[in-house]
Amino acid sequence: MENVLRPLIIVGGSVVLTLVAGWAVDQLLRRTDARHHETPMWGLLRRGRVPFQLVLCAALLRGAYDQVELFRDHRVVIGRALTLVLIGSAAWLVVRIAAAIVETSYTRYANAHRDPARVRRVRTQVSLIQRVVTAIVGVMAAGAMLLTFPAMRAAGASLLASAGILGIVAGVAAQSTLSNLFAGLQIAFGDMVRLGDTVVVDGEWGVIDEITLTFLTVRTWDERRITMPVSYFTSKPFENWSRGSAQMTGIVFFHLDHTAPVSQMRDKLRDILRECPAWDGRDWGLAVTDTTPSTIQVRALATAKDADDIWTVRVTVREQMIRWLAAEHPYALPRVNTADAVLLPSGRRNGRSPFEGAPRRIHETPRTGRG
Template identity: 80%
Template sequence: MENVLRPVIVIGGSVVLTLLIGWATDRLLRQADQRHGETPLWGLLRRARVPYQLVLCTALLRGSYDEAKLLEANEVGIGRLLTLTLIGSSAWLVIRIAGAVVETTYSRYARASHDAARVRRVRTQVTLITRVVAAIVGVVAVAAMLLTFPAMRAAGASLLASAGIIGIVAGVAAQSTLSNVFAGLQIAFGDMVRIGDTVVVDGEWGTVEEITLTFLTVRTWDERRITMPVSYFTSKPFENWSRGTPQMTGIVYWHLDHSAPLEAMREKLRDILRECPSWDGRTYALDVTDTTPNTMEVRALMTAKDSDDVWTVRVTVRERMIRWLVQEHPYALPRVNTADATLPGARSALDGGRNRRAAADPQHPDRG
């Protein structure tokens, strides 16, 4: 009877005590979150209640396992399983706590800073720092798990203590996977590209949505996602429209007839921009940039505060200018010449024949 009650009491007591401590801790964190609404730390720490309770329960079971003498036939296996669970849950808890601290620091900085570009830079760095911490804690946890096995203990200790591990890591870093990891760190702290930046890569225009240690995701204007290795941004040129100041100059082209009213178009461009809220009011211009035998190329320039607004200004100007030309100056639109071409000699002979026929025929319409 004692052999049955002892495991039930130990396991049940550990679970009940874990639930009580977890409930009390969660209640304290909730009260702290309500009192200190200016910081999200306490609310973020509540997300770690699952690994926290798992650590508590595993630690209680592991501490009472030897004293309670549970399942003596499988003592070694169960004890090792509890140890591995304790190491894994502790790593999980550390990652959650570190993420909460880093996210709280970023939130405070974002509220205090008025520079959007700098906030995006810090956000990128915070994201990658969190991933680096998670990777380091994960590697340490796996190493600690391996060291619990007697067969791996000697090999693991000698491998970690030897200086040769540095050479191995350096050699593997030349490969694609770790080279992307180092490229991700270079992007985060080199301020090359940040989350939220507008970039053009391989002819695709979009916004940087996610940056990890190995890849970067760009969300295009039509809601597609382009996933690229971060090493691309450290080895090839790309356009970053958010680098420095986000202000941009938009360009619109028209191919019009040579008789197009340029001065009237300049005045109409000014009126269109004044009615467009996306124009930032800095400058505008309209000029002839090229000519062909049938048309001339007219270019309009206009400014906006960022890439989204410059796109809106461009499409607005293009649409309204074409509509105005169709309604007020249709002759300015490109025309195709369909008149028959005749040589000068053939034209003279044709006129002479027509005059002779007019002289011979009293009823001819050309005879005066």
């Protein structure tokens, strides 16, 4: 009877004690979080309740399973299994605690600084630091688990002896991975690109959605995701529209007839921008920037707080200005002048041009403007 009750008491007591301790710690963190609203530390630490309970339960069972006669025949297997669970849960708990500390540091920095560019830079660095910590803890935990096996401990000397050769081979084989790894650290701390930056890569316009140690994801305007190695951003040029500041200036070109009412277009542009919520009011303008034998090039300029708003401003100005010109000033749209073909005489007579005195008919064909 004792052989049955003792394991039940040990296992049941360990589980009950684990649940009670986990509940008590969770309640303590909950109350502390309620008293300190200025920091999310205590609320984030509550995410470590499950790994904390696993660590506590594995430690209790690891220390008491030797006292059970029923487990003596399988003592080595049970002890090793509990040790593996203890190491894995401890690594999980360390990762959760580190994540809580890193997230708290970022939140405090974001609340203290109102510069969006600096906040995005710190956010990128924090996310990569968290991934590095997770990778280091995971590697250390895996190594500790392997060392629990006697065969691995016995092979340690030979592994160390061949570490130099293996390191060279691994470095050559993982050259691309290592280059991406160092490129990720360079991006994080070199402030080249940040989470939330608006970039143009290979002709694709998008926003930096995710940065890891080896790859980077760009979310395009049509909700596609472009995954690229981070080494691309350290070896090739790209456009960063939100570097330093997210404010942008947008330009819309119109190709119009020489008789286009430029001054009235300037007044109309001002009215369009006043009714456009995406315009930030910083600057605007309209000027003739070029001319050709058949058209003039008119440039409309406006500003907005970010890339999304400048796109809205540009399409709004283009659409409403073309509609207004077509309705109020259709003559301003570019036209193509054509004439009937005249056969060339055999030669010039009396020094006169063969076209002198020839009748001509002019047809004006309007066509739509573009900008």
